[in-house]
Amino acid sequence: MDNKAGSFWLPPQASTNAAELDELFAFVMDINYVFFAIIFGMTVYLSVKYRRRRADQMATSDVDHSLLWEGAWTFIPLMLCVVMFVWGFRVFLHQNTAPEGAMQINVTAQKWSWAFNYDDGQTTSDLYVPAGRPVKLVMKSKDVLHSFYVPDFRVKSDVMPNRYTSVWFEALAPGQHRIYCTEYCGKQHSGMYRTVHVLSEEEYAAKKQKGFEGKPEGLDPVAWGKQLYTKYGCNACHSLKEGERLVGPSFWGLVGREGVTAAGEKYVADEQYINESIMEPMAKVVQGYAPAMPSFKGQIDDDQMNALIAFMKTLK
Numbered sequence: 001m002d003n004k005a006g007s008f009w010l011p012p013q014a015s016t017n018a019a020e021l022d023e024l025f026a027f028v029m030d031i032n033y034v035f036f037a038i039i040f041g042m043t044v045y046l047s048v049k050y051r052r053r054r055a056d057q058m059a060t061s062d063v064d065h066s067l068l069w070e071g072a073w074t075f076i077p078l079m080l081c082v083v084m085f086v087w088g089f090r091v092f093l094h095q096n097t098a099p100e101g102a103m104q105i106n107v108t109a110q111k112w113s114w115a116f117n118y119d120d121g122q123t124t125s126d127l128y129v130p131a132g133r134p135v136k137l138v139m140k141s142k143d144v145l146h147s148f149y150v151p152d153f154r155v156k157s158d159v160m161p162n163r164y165t166s167v168w169f170e171a172l173a174p175g176q177h178r179i180y181c182t183e184y185c186g187k188q189h190s191g192m193y194r195t196v197h198v199l200s201e202e203e204y205a206a207k208k209q210k211g212f213e214g215k216p217e218g219l220d221p222v223a224w225g226k227q228l229y230t231k232y233g234c235n236a237c238h239s240l241k242e243g244e245r246l247v248g249p250s251f252w253g254l255v256g257r258e259g260v261t262a263a264g265e266k267y268v269a270d271e272q273y274i275n276e277s278i279m280e281p282m283a284k285v286v287q288g289y290a291p292a293m294p295s296f297k298g299q300i301d302d303d304q305m306n307a308l309i310a311f312m313k314t315l316k
């Protein structure tokens, strides 16, 4: 089934695997329609036909069993199930076995963002892949159970702590597709919404060289810092409003603020402290808050850190 635009049930097909999966889905759905009609049709028809007509009518009918009918309604559905199983198993194997030589990207999930790590060492918060090339994602979680889902690619898998899982896909053409987390992983679960950018082979190489998420040209550090604040999902836990408490404290007036850690130590929120809070959040936990902040070590580089701090400085 070729259905690039999507249908009532399914989103557009944007990967090479989508068509075979949709065919199987359509087959199962068609069987459902037929059996739905038979079962509900018969339920209505028979309840009318054999309704109680007289007050003294016996409740039990004297009709005996029919070997032919019983054989038919056992054997036909059984065969349909066998077909679904064999077909489903073949599709399952194909979807779960990445082709040899697939390009590997490592994925780390955490509350509440994704980190995509490429073979040249760079890390991004959106996913960048070339069109027409098989890509294998090897995934792990830093904290709780998440689930990686790209509906347009028909790709979905749990992402767990202490265990690697993987999916693979080959994107058909340049474009953008949505990434969701489909496992309820806490308060800002819906904030794990990100984008897959499918680029042509040449554009991919050029962008990778420059850094997919390097500082956009012509953007000042403050504006970039503001972008990074949502890109890395800081917004899920840190408000920009004065005194507003989310999972963590507000960034409003943070720079230069004096505070106390859970251990009772005093601190001043200078560059050093902010850097440490982001890279090693457990070193100093703010009093009155749970130690719930994930580390961004290896994700946020020096330029990005400077941009984030520049942005924070404007919040007063």
Ligand code: HEC
Residues within 6 Å of the ligand: 111, 112, 229, 232, 233, 234, 235, 236, 237, 238, 247, 248, 249, 254, 259, 269, 273, 274, 277, 278, 281, 282, 284, 285, 286, 289, 290, 291, 292, 293, 294, 296, 308
């Ligand atoms: C899952 C929730 C969560 C996310 C996401 C998160 N933080 Fe935090 N953050 C916290 C919590 C909770 C605290 C307070 C406890 C602590 O210090 O570890 C905190 C503390 C901080 C502090 C110290 C605040 C103070 O008042 O002293 C800074 C700075 C900070 N986070 C920066 C960031 C940045 C920048 C990001 C995004 C790159 C981020 N956080 C993402 C939960 C989060």
Ligand SMILES: [Cu+2]
Residues within 6 Å of the ligand: 109, 145, 146, 147, 181, 182, 183, 184, 185, 189, 192
């Ligand atoms: Cu999640």
